Amino acid sequence: MATGDWSKKTSDAPVELRRQWRADRALRPPMRSPGRPAPSRAVQRQFWRLIATGITSAEAALAVGVSVPVGSRWYRHAGGMSPISLAEPTGRYLSFEEREEIAILHAQDKGVREIAREIGRDPGTVSRELRRNAATRGGKLEYRATVAQWKAQQSAKRPKAAKLLENTQLRQYVHDRLAGNVRRPDGTIVTGPTPAPWKGLNKPHRADRRWALAWSPEQIAQRLKIDFPDDESMRISHEAIYQSLFIEGRGALKRELVTCLRTGRALRRPRARSRNKPGGHVTADVVFSERPAEAADRAVPGHWEGDLIIGTGRSAIGTIVERSSRSTILVHLPRMEGWGEMPYMKNGPSLGGYGALAMNAALSASMATLPEQLRKTLTWDRGKELSGHAQFSVETGTKVFFADPHSPWQRPTNENTNGLLRQYFPKGTDLSRWSAEDLEAIAHALNNRPRKVLKWKTPAEVFEEQLRSLHQPGVASTD
Incomplete structure (x- = not known):
């Protein structure tokens, strides 16, 4: 927004307040507009807790108050694995409920110290919250709990490059043991069947699958200690490999490599047991x-x-x-x-x-x-x-x-x-x-x-x- 337009929209405010608004806007890095802010971490945490009990993504979505497509998208993009910690927050940071209380009291023209006494927080915490996480699309600071929660979650992100992205040798080792070619004892490659292109769906039923070495992530992780006993950089947990395969954007492995896992599942699902048919010829x-x-x-x-x-x-x-x-x-x-x-x-x-x-x-x-x-x-x-x-x-x-x-x-x-x-x-x-x-x-x-x-x-x-x-x-x- 141009300076003239911003001054025109806020001309009814005192000069000192407008100067403070300018300072707050200048110090805050630009953030994309969230549109309708995503549900809070508390809602997502409850969703994944319900998934852990064995219910479907649709049932879990309705239970936490989000739409079924949203719940299905959360589950699919995370590969059936919880992308966030399910542990309860320690209380060090403001919760969504506290931000809602701040928004209500602030709308009632309560002062910072009075709000702090009401919610049991330090006045400096409330003051910073009202300045840092307020909505600014209207040209001035307007505190809304949903926008504040979204901004806080965005600022709290600490993106960390996956180990497989940083270590080329480790990534190649994992890829070769997971998706390498099947060979005869004399070293000749056996191509096997030609499967249909992977469409991002779950385990293919009654269809050919690609033949690969298909070591499990745990086999790969443990074998690294034998093949590279003195190289600590060649270490990775099997869970990190699973996350690279299942969770979108988490690692350097292509998503379609889930077809090289033994089950071929693109999502984590309970596995069924087979039963044998009895025979009548046993003495x-x-x-x-x-x-x-x-x-x-x-x-x-x-x-x-x-x-x-x-x-x-x-x-x-x-x-x-x-x-x-x-x-x-x-x-x-x-x-x-x-x-x-x-x-x-x-x-x-x-x-x-x-x-x-x-x-x-x-x-x-x-x-x-x-x-x-x-x-x-x-x-x-x-x-x-x-x-x-x-x-x-x-x-x-x-x-x-x-x-x-x-x-x-x-x-x-x-x-x-x-x-x-x-x-x-x-x-x-x-x-x-x-x-x-x-x-x-x-x-x-x-x-x-x-x-x-x-x-x-x-x-x-x-x-x-x-x-x-x-x-x-x-x-x-x-x-």
Whole structure:
């Protein structure tokens, strides 16, 4: 506003007061107009507290008095993570309620000292508040609580550059472990499927996903201590990586890299549990309670857990995981001759690739590559694909046991691994298109990811230690 126009609009005020107004305006840095000021931090804090209880963003928005679109926008832009501290303010700074009280008393022409006595604050605090955070769009100072709260929140911001923005080497390390290429053991890159462009939506359902190294943020953060033991600049918490991915404008990682996380979620959501279907072919001698005690103790290697991951068109991949090292083997289950050529026949031969005969053959071939001391037992779910377990045990020397119905926690290592594999083989996709070499590449990627439970070693490293211990002279067999 020009000086002449400002003087004309305020000509009814005394000269001394106008001089004070000019001084206040000159010392205050220019701030953009907020339009309608955003809800206070107290409202946002209550919104995120309600989100933490498990209710939807729409319900939380209505509960705190903002519109549903506003609540949805808060939740989406923050990636489901609270961008502010949920701790109550210490009382050092004026609250929105105190600013409302100041506005009411000031409108009643109360003096600064009287207002200070009413709200229990120092007169200097009230005086500075009336001058610093007053609205000025009308050409003179007008104190309104909503504008004052917005100005106070804007002035309190202390923007801090994210560590990933400042440290190029650290950013490249995180990016490579999160979004790096999957490679075969000989180093050849496996491109995998070509997914649709990311549109900012949540976890893609029944669609191809990008194949990547996909180390979890915690794996990346902990592995940095091993790879750079003497470089303190190469340190970052897993939560900082998550914030860089989920919260808009927080870090240097692109938002679409959330597709490289195991779940693929663009927002933090509770995860659902899967349930196994019971089978009717389990006899009393192969139930879970009959499994030897040493299988429960992960100190002894050679005890495995197994299951199938199912795709469309009755396609499947077998997964077996060693309980001690967490080493994974993927079993290729190609469709048998005649699949899709003859009409379906009830109780006819299973041509999908994971009938009892095909499963026994493929699983036996995979287990046969292991030393005899490392194939003691196999714990499977109750699926009928392993109904020929007696023949399998004869061929491989591996005793099969079946978990109880609806008890996935009895095969925890395999359940966890199947969750990891769903990043590469999503539900609702055709799994028969991947060759044995492709499955070997994915198993190689999983076996070379550091695990927290292994003190950030990789399953491949632990499995190699097990193999070396078997070849040491004088080591007694545990059979």
